[in-house]
Amino acid sequence: MxxxxxxxxxxxxxxxxxxxxxxxxxxxxxxxxxxxxxxxxxxxxxxxxxxxxxxxxxxxxxxxxxxxxxxxxxxxxxxxxxxxxxxxxxxxxxxxxxxxxxxxxxxxxxxxxxxxxxxxxxxxxxPDFDGVICLPGLHSRWVHVSAKEVVSFQTFLTGELFSLLSQPDDTLDGFDPTAFEAALSETLSRPEKLGAKLFSLRAEVALMGLSPRAARSGLVGLLIGTELAAAKPYWLGQPIILIGAPGQCDHYAHALRQQGITPATLDAGDxxxxxxxxxxxxx
The missing domain is CATH 3.30.420.480 (Domain of unknown function (DUF4445))
Structure with a gap:
């Protein structure tokens, strides 16, 4: 339109x-x-x-x-x-x-x-949904919904942190699922290691020639892994709907599928x- x-x-x-x-x-x-x-x-x-x-x-x-x-x-x-x-x-x-x-x-x-x-x-x-709604974005939100009410919610600065930590002039030619999944697993299981893993990622670029695609995919994985670790009481064992602009929910859907969860996805504008x-x- x-x-x-x-x-x-x-x-x-x-x-x-x-x-x-x-x-x-x-x-x-x-x-x-x-x-x-x-x-x-x-x-x-x-x-x-x-x-x-x-x-x-x-x-x-x-x-x-x-x-x-x-x-x-x-x-x-x-x-x-x-x-x-x-x-x-x-x-x-x-x-x-x-x-x-x-x-x-x-x-x-x-x-x-x-x-x-x-x-x-x-x-x-x-209308019959009871569960958790996740809204990825600059500030991602996990929202517990029951009986058509918002019961509680929690906001994360994941998108904002990515913007601050990534290099604006880097190009991301596609997505590296191997780098993403490895980084996701690291911080999902040990979120307290985020700071160390972020610097290690930077060192891999400087010392080992890690590609921009793998570095940025790894950065996304580290940040989403830390978020999922903190939001685990929301998503564990719950039906989940992801809501975002086209493509915005892809990384979250990928991360949740690694945990055996297949979320539904809706368009934020709709x-x-x-x-x-x-x-x-x-x-």
Missing amino acids: TQNPQITPEWIAVDCSATQMRATAMGAAGPLAQATGETSKDLEAALLCLIAPWLSAQTTPVIACGWDAAPFRAVPCMPADAATLVDIPTEDARISLRIAPGLSQTNPADMMCGEETVIAGALALN CALAGLSKLRGLL
Whole structure:
């Protein structure tokens, strides 16, 4: 879907991440068009840059998630609830804006913003699911879901650590499963060795000519192995759904298969749209 000025949406769904905003014009039969842009502190201005061609003199309802302008809701609770949508005043009378609150947890302290709506969409698409949802990304999250509620969750900085530790100018020509699996096994069984293994990986590159592909695959394996070790109470013996952009879940699915687990995989964009549609009362 691309931006199309020749449409009149019934409402607009918006999901935000730390860097990107995606708006979807919704009609009676579903999505009509889509536009993406950068996230901004000025939500209304950034939003209008994307959706202005779709607006008319009438007020168009906008439901958004991933924006931390609303108080967080404490778990356990439903991941998203239309009754908790927060009205956000707008200067432009052509839109009415409501935002889904994020979720918080006190022990251990944690929070999410936007993922709650993705989870709600996953549950709308899989209404009988009880188990664990993993959302890989810059900050990966493991979420225990039971009786349609988020019971608890834990966030890991795995993607952020990879960005800090990898070389931006390296090229990864494919994926080295042998390097990945060896590194995964090391830190999954001995997560306390992560720091030493990271330096050893660097030394292998300098002294033994380890290829960029093997080095980066090994780095991913070390980090995901450490994450799986810490998240073991979440995934061990549980049905698991991975939710992410295309290709984003591949390493996690590979790692879990090494533990004898075959997770289901859902597209994050599809789940976000389903969650926003549920908040609109359509699912």
